[in-house]
Amino acid sequence: MRLATVRTAVGTSAARVDGDHFELLGFDDVGALLASGTSAAVADVIGVVPSARAVLAPVVPQPGKIICLGLNYKAHILESGRELPQYPTLFAKFREALIGPTDDIELPSEQVSEQMDWEAELVVVIGKSVRHADAREARAAIAGYTIMNDVTVRDWQRRTLEWLQGKTFEGTTPLGPVLVTSDELGDATGLQLSCRVNGEVMQEATTSDLLFTPVDIVQYASTILTLRPGDIIATGTPGGVGFARSPQVFLRAGDVVETTIEGIGTMRNVCHGCEGSK
Amino acid sequence: MRLATVRTAVGTSAARVDGDHFELLGFDDVGALLASGTSAAVADVIGVVPSARAVLAPVVPQPGKIICLGLNYKAHILESGRELPQYPTLFAKFREALIGPTDDIELPSEQVSEQMDWEAELVVVIGKSVRHADAREARAAIAGYTIMNDVTVRDWQRRTLEWLQGKTFEGTTPLGPVLVTSDELGDATGLQLSCRVNGEVMQEATTSDLLFTPVDIVQYASTILTLRPGDIIATGTPGGVGFARSPQVFLRAGDVVETTIEGIGTMRNVCHGCEGSK
Incomplete structure (x- = not known):
């Protein structure tokens, strides 16, 4: 089953994908649907929108928490000369960063940063509360x-030891297009993941290369705190980011970023210059 | 004016302190009161509770985001041989960590960690949405x-480069007892701050030693994303934490942690062993 959050005239609505239509369900978004405990398979349909006319919001627009991983693709860790870490590196992002799967990525003004970079990632969506999980x-x-593209303001990420400030710029982080349920994707192993910029493949990997698997990460994080329905966990990115290229490449206004995972779909986001900064 | 979030039979209620009483206002908590835009000074009183009988929740139980600073007391940075940083170090905490000003601090099981440590901090509470602020x-x-005590699981904080996992253990972080409005505290400079453990003074400093002031931090963070009513920003801790002592000292079951800031109040939290972990 495939679920999405569709924008409507009065807000958003959770939806179930049915061929070339979205069936609108009686919940504000996929997060609210998951929190309700209602099975999406049997939820009442309150409307239908043709896919071609639907505009999608972040698949979970208001997650209670967004946990992200660094350093989690084995080939990429080893090629950069590091040993495989014993523990997952966890950091956070705030919901203000999220945008929909076709929304523009908001570039900071040039005075703030010219180092916007891409990071294609597989994302786990939590469906049930869990703590101290086996x-x-x-x-x-x-x-x-x-899918998430954990778009990062590289110079701000590196201003201090802690990455948060480069990871949570408003309007930078596409999430979607759909949630594909575990009964279809299993543990999400062996899926091809890629990021293209203006049609050029910048990142390409398989989720089989994840050091800490989705199940590992949920178990680990649940030692620390309760994971709740709608919480999301981004599992890290493989090699090929712009910062590590020679010469370095960063996103510019008008660039088109396509983020794809086999079996889930593709997000297509255009970079848009921002005028708001002082 | 002093505001609190009081526990009631059916949840929580925002309250205004009036002498030895709490006046209950028609909002679920101080965060909801701030988000409503209603002036707390003129909000309707829907009930009164004697202070002696009130049990306080975290003053903002469900902040949209919790931003924390590291390395922000000048004397402590310089005494540890570091230069004063150019940028504030920002990291996050999730709301599951928060507890009330008299609640027990939940220690992880011994198998998980025996390195729980204290960090007394002045906290800014946002009252109005702001982005790109001057x-x-x-x-x-x-x-x-x-006030927050940013209680930290030290060994988990240091497992990886990113501190998050040691900073957001569930039920560890007292927040309160009250919000004191800016018209009383101004920019919160020159306030004595302390942490006592079992009556012994472990940390003592003045907020005049903050490198990045509350106004600096709000301005900086608002470059990154919109700050919203009820968001909280913990401004960092001075020297005297258990990890940096010789010999090191960590919190044990039964320890009493008192966190005080002049003009705001004192939180008193007892450490409680946890049995839930596998």
Whole structure:
């Protein structure tokens, strides 16, 4: 099953994908649907929108928390001369960063930064509250998977030891297009993931190369705190980011970023210059 | 004016302190009151509770975001041999970490960690949405100030480069007891701050030693994203944490942690062993 959050005249609505239509369900978004405990398969349909006319919001627009991982693709860690880490590197992002799968990526003004960079990532969406999970409970807590491009303001990420400030610029982080439930994607292993910029493949990897798998990460994070329905966990990015290229490449106004994971879909976002800064 | 979030039989209620009583206002908590835009000074009183019988929740139980600073007391930075940083170090905490000003601090099981440590901090509470603020706008966006003890699981903080996992253990972080509005506290400079453990003074400093002031931090963070009513910003901790002592000292079950800021109040939290972990 594939779920989305569709923009409507009065806000957003959770929706179920049915061929070339979205069936609108009686919940404000996929997060609210998951929090309700209602099975999406049997939820009442309150309207239908042709896919061609639907505009999608972030698949979970208001997650209670957004947990992100760094350093989680084995080939990329080893090629950069590092040892495989014993523990996952966790950091946060705030919901103000999220945008929909076709929304513009908001570039900071040139005075703020000219180092916007891409990071294609597989995302776990939590479906059930869980704490101190074993592997079985962790697997059962996963509603399904979606895609994030963890777009990063590289120089701000590196201003201090902590990455948060480069990771949570408003309007930078596409999430979607849909949540594909675990009964279709299993543990999301062996999926091709890619990021293209203006049609050029910049990142390409398989989720089989993840050091910490979705189940590992849910189990680990649940040691720290309760994971709740609608929480999202971005599982890290493989090699090929602009910062590590020679010469370095960063996003400019008008650039088109396409982020794809096999079995989930593609997000297509255009970079847009921002005038708001002082 | 002093505001609090009082626990009731059916949840919580925002309240205004009036002598030895709490006047209950028609909002679920101080965050909801701030988000409503209603002036707390003129909000309707829907009930009264004697202070002696009131149990306080975290003063903002469900902040949209919790931004924390590291390395922000000048004397402490210099005494540890570092230069004063050019930029504030920002990291996050999730709301699951928050507890009330008299609640027990939940220790992880011994198998998880035996390195729980204290960090007394002045906290800014945002009262108005603000982005790309100048100093005047930043000051106007601050509703007031409260106290946090940013209790930290030290070994988990240091497992990886990113501190988040040691900073957001569930049920560890007291926030309160009250929000004191800016018209009483101004920019919150020159306030004595302390942390006592079992009556012994472990941290003692003045907020005049903050490198990045509340106004500085609000202005800086608003470059990154919109700050909203109820968001909280913890401004960092001075020297005297247990990890940096010789020998090191960590919190044990039964320890009493008192966190005080002049003009705001004191939180008193007892450490409680946790049995839930596997």
